[in-house]
Amino acid sequence: MTSSTSTSPLSEVRVDSIEKLFNLPPDSMSDEEVFRIVAALREDRQRFLSQPAKDTKPKKVEADLSLKLEDLGL
Amino acid sequence: MSEGNSSFSKVSLNLQLAVDSTSIGTLMDCPRKYQLSIIQGYSLREESVHLTFGSLYHEALETYDRAIALGLTYDKATIRAVRKTLKRTWNKQLNRPWNSDHKEKNRYTLIRTIVWYLEQFRRDTITTIKLADGSPAVELSFRFETTYRSSWGEPFILCGHLDRLGELDGRPWIVDRKTTKYPIDQEYFAKYSPDNQMSTYDFAGRIVYNLPVAGVIVDAAQILVTLSRFERGFVPRTAAQQDEWYHNLGYWLRQMEQYAKENFWPMNLKHCNMYGGCPFRFVCGQTPEVRQKWLDVKYVKRIWDPLVVRGDI
Numbered sequence: 287m288t289s290s291t292s293t294s295p296l297s298e299v300r301v302d303s304i305e306k307l308f309n310l311p312p313d314s315m316s317d318e319e320v321f322r323i324v325a326a327l328r329e330d331r332q333r334f335l336s337q338p339a340k341d342t343k344p345k346k347v348e349a350d351l352s353l354k355l356e357d358l359g360l
Numbered sequence: 361m362s363e364g365n366s367s368f369s370k371v372s373l374n375l376q377l378a379v380d381s382t383s384i385g386t387l388m389d390c391p392r393k394y395q396l397s398i399i400q401g402y403s404l405r406e407e408s409v410h411l412t413f414g415s416l417y418h419e420a421l422e423t424y425d426r427a428i429a430l431g432l433t434y435d436k437a438t439i440r441a442v443r444k445t446l447k448r449t450w451n452k453q454l455n456r457p458w459n460s461d462h463k464e465k466n467r468y469t470l471i472r473t474i475v476w477y478l479e480q481f482r483r484d485t486i487t488t489i490k491l492a493d494g495s496p497a498v499e500l501s502f503r504f505e506t507t508y509r510s511s512w513g514e515p516f517i518l519c520g521h522l523d524r525l526g527e528l529d530g531r532p533w534i535v536d537r538k539t540t541k542y543p544i545d546q547e548y549f550a551k552y553s554p555d556n557q558m559s560t561y562d563f564a565g566r567i568v569y570n571l572p573v574a575g576v577i578v579d580a581a582q583i584l585v586t587l588s589r590f591e592r593g594f595v596p597r598t599a600a601q602q603d604e605w606y607h608n609l610g611y612w613l614r615q616m617e618q619y620a621k622e623n624f625w626p627m628n629l630k631h632c633n634m635y636g637g638c639p640f641r642f643v644c645g646q647t648p649e650v651r652q653k654w655l656d657v658k659y660v661k662r663i664w665d666p667l668v669v670r671g672d673i
């Protein structure tokens with residue numbers, strides 16, 4: 287999980303550790319608290335995407351399948 | 361044996377009349393596996409985490425799709441989906457989060473996968489089709505009579521659930537979401553052609569919604585401990601392929617009735633070790649007189665009734 291700052295359309299949100307948010311009863315959570323989780327996970331994803339290429343596979347599948355679609359006239 | 365399961369005939373014991381892709385697919389795998397899992401309702405205790413995870417994942421994305429169709433912004437729709445999942449994975453009695461005891465499929469990886477999926481397809485080129493009543497075509501349960509009948513004249517019904525009907529480049533597609541722990545590569549998508557589930561969905565889209573469905577778009581998520589990956593694959597079907605699939609279906613329904621009449625469900629011994637091993641391999645490997653005891657000990661009962669709205673993952 288993450289600890290950093292994120293900007294959202296809802297508000298300026300400080301992304302604290304989300305571990306404690308995960309352990310809050312969800313009925314009592316505000317939209318902003320839920321969004322902190324979302325923002326932190328988005329940052330995790332960005333960090334993953336910025337890792338070396340071995341973790342991000344090229345999209346061979348789409349290219350190959352598009353050929354298949356063309357063959358069928360779709 | 362099939363008591364309490366509304367998908368079975370009231371006339372012919374053990375004959376399932378309302379079938380979905382799971383039922384037929386299991387029968388195709390192995391008639392004995394079908395008898396144990398679909399007719400008798402046994403499943404391994406640890407299988408439940410995959411069912412729970414898959415159901416919650418689908419629920420969250422359905423919530424998101426509906427929110428977007430209602431005009432909510434991307435962020436607000438995401439919050440709605442995540443909030444719903446947080447609630448659904450909260451044990452109110454114990455006042456603590458759901459603990460799956462599974463390193464890849466747990467509350468954290470579930471919510472991470474939802475958020476990452478929505479980010480991946482944030483500017484989705486697929487738009488959700490709206491039904492005649494204006495509601496978004498998401499999480500659709502379908503059922504319709506086939507032209508096939510049992511020996512007693514009862515119609516066989518095909519039923520199931522579609523995740524989403526979407527439009528891409530002016531053509532309607534079924535959108536199906538999958539989760540897997542395996543790499544999503546060309547080989548992964550190749551397994552869907554031919555595939556009974558995909559053909560069932562494609563067929564249902566054409567019949568029930570009377571749309572010229574181009575096929576199924578599979579949004580696949582690979583879920584690992586530290587990350588979730590996504591790929592989108594296209595699984596087209598031609599009219600001739602559909603005719604062939606429907607003809608096949610008729611054969612399997614007749615075969616199913618034959619097994620039911622004889623009340624004998626043979627083992628397909630070539631299937632036992634496929635896909636990591638059949639969940640009933642252990643039981644079938646025992647001498648027949650002790651199998652029931654092992655079923656009672658190692659398995660739980662879970663009725664698989666395709667007529668109950670929403671069931672598969």
